[in-house]
Amino acid sequence: MGATLEIRDLTLRFGGVTALDRLRLSLAPGTVLGLAGPNGSGKSSLINVLTGHYRGEGSILLDSEQIDHLAAPERVRLGMTRTFQAPRTYRRMSVLENLDAACHAFRPLLRNRSVRRCETKEMHAQLERFGLGHLAHALPDQLTPVEQRLLELARAHVTGARLLLLDEPAAGTTEAEAHHLRQVMAEHVLPGRTAILIEHRLDFLRALCSELVVLQAGRMLAQGAPDDVFAKAEVRETLMGEPVHA
Numbered sequence: 734m735g736a737t738l739e740i741r742d743l744t745l746r747f748g749g750v751t752a753l754d755r756l757r758l759s760l761a762p763g764t765v766l767g768l769a770g771p772n773g774s775g776k777s778s779l780i781n782v783l784t785g786h787y788r789g790e791g792s793i794l795l796d797s798e799q800i801d802h803l804a805a806p807e808r809v810r811l812g813m814t815r816t817f818q819a820p821r822t823y824r825r826m827s828v829l830e831n832l833d834a835a836c837h838a839f840r841p842l843l844r845n846r847s848v849r850r851c852e853t854k855e856m857h858a859q860l861e862r863f864g865l866g867h868l869a870h871a872l873p874d875q876l877t878p879v880e881q882r883l884l885e886l887a888r889a890h891v892t893g894a895r896l897l898l899l900d901e902p903a904a905g906t907t908e909a910e911a912h913h914l915r916q917v918m919a920e921h922v923l924p925g926r927t928a929i930l931i932e933h934r935l936d937f938l939r940a941l942c943s944e945l946v947v948l949q950a951g952r953m954l955a956q957g958a959p960d961d962v963f964a965k966a967e968v969r970e971t972l973m974g975e976p977v978h979a
């Protein structure tokens with residue numbers, strides 16, 4: 734039922750810029766934490782520190798195990814995966830091969846043996862589930878932006894990871910497409926997992942997240958249930974540009 738994640742006093746600096754400033758967070762299994770905040774507030778940095786792509790100060794515990802000293806592949810082995818703000822796929826491989834590669838690259842590493850095998854039949858069934866069945870033999874470049882987003886989500890899903898880090902999975906899509914992505918995530922991707930979801934669309938966060946954190950300049954501006962957080966004047970001003978005393 735998803736991993737536990739504990740972040741203690743996480744700080745990340747780029748020269749004079751403090752991207753994350755003593756961030757503390759605790760995620761119970763199955764929590765879907767929404768992460769909002771203006772551009773440059775540190776959202777992607779948080780994911781990059783969690784995956785090990787950037788090194789920060791402070792500690793990170795996955796299922797009570799300290800992981801901040803581990804390299805990125807070792808963190809994957811413990812059951813975390815991510816998607817990128819700009820989709821990343823293997824351009825010379827078909828959609829099906831992309832899915833297969835994600836499965837083979839991740840599952841054999843996982844401790845949980847029950848999800849290790851990657852059958853072609855299962856990969857086809859997964860593509861159908863994500864509405865990509867008819868595109869199994871297409872190349873990623875032939876996909877529309879929303880289809881590329883669906884492929885990224887499908888790849889994250891088949892890894893079997895228990896912690897998902899999703900960086901703007903609906904960026905570059907229309908309202909209707911984002912709504913479709915939202916449904917696919919609610920139905921197939923998020924159940925049984927712990928996740929951090931970065932997104933600008935507030936309805937998206939409201940629909941999918943059990944908790945919400947708003948970052949501003951690397952610090953926590955607000956944290957709590959989405960409706961409570963969105964009701965705060967300082968959050969409305971930061972995210973929606975409304976004056977505090979309106």
Ligand code: ADP
Pocket residue numbers: 747750751752770771772773774775776777778779
């Ligand atoms: P967000 O995802 O919320 O838009 P980021 O985490 O990308 O924000 O960036 C937070 C801050 O860290 C910004 O000031 C950004 O310019 C800086 N930053 C992010 N990545 C790098 C990097 N690789 N090198 C230098 N500065 C960076």
Ligand code: MG
Pocket residue numbers: 776777778818
């Ligand atoms: Mg970002």
